[in-house]
Amino acid sequence: MTMKKKPLATMRLVLLAGNLTPSPLLGQALGQYGINIMHFCKQFNSLTKNLQPHICVRVTLVIEGSAQFDVLVKTPSNTFLLITCASISKGSSVPGKTGTHKGVPQSGAESSGFVYTNELFHLAQLKACDRFLHHLGPLRLCKSFLGSAKSMGLTVLSSSPAVAV
Numbered sequence: 001m002t003m004k005k006k007p008l009a010t011m012r013l014v015l016l017a018g019n020l021t022p023s024p025l026l027g028q029a030l031g032q033y034g035i036n037i038m039h040f041c042k043q044f045n046s047l048t049k050n051l052q053p054h055i056c057v058r059v060t061l062v063i064e065g066s067a068q069f070d071v072l073v074k075t076p077s078n079t080f081l082l083i084t085c086a087s088i089s090k091g092s093s094v095p096g097k098t099g100t101h102k103g104v105p106q107s108g109a110e111s112s113g114f115v116y117t118n119e120l121f122h123l124a125q126l127k128a129c130d131r132f133l134h135h136l137g138p139l140r141l142c143k144s145f146l147g148s149a150k151s152m153g154l155t156v157l158s159s160s161p162a163v164a165v
Contacts, residue, residue: 017048086113092153114155
């Protein structure tokens with residue numbers, strides 16, 4: 001039985017999906033380990049080709065040796081998904097506080113949007129596809145999104161309005 005070698009390095013990156021091009025920063029980070037940057041960009045773009053180009057994905061790059069690496073693409077963060085879902089630029093700067101109190105804007109807290117519980121469920125289904133989170137059930141993932149939404153100052157509404165067809 002052979003023992004698996006300890007990786008030379010592990011890097012955690014946040015990259016835009018589907019359209020990665022070689023850059024000086026990427027070259028500095030990967031070049032010191034002898035990784036061909038074009039090969040990494042092509043492999044990453046092929047792994048994220050089904051995602052929209054503006055989505056930030058978390059990547060774990062495990063460097064096993066000279067020019068040998070594994071790319072592990074994870075789902076976007078809860079915060080990114082909630083910001084996209086609520087159509088806001090950012091969450092509240094005061095954790096757990098919404099932007100208004102009785103209709104009066106609070107200092108230090110930006111006005112935030114809202115999300116529906118069924119949207120949280122759909123986001124949880126998306127996160128369940130992540131192979132690092134498949135052990136969590138849909139209820140735990142929904143609770144995770146609920147906590148993130150509340151800490152961002154988003155209002156969580158119980159049901160979406162009726163859609164006229």
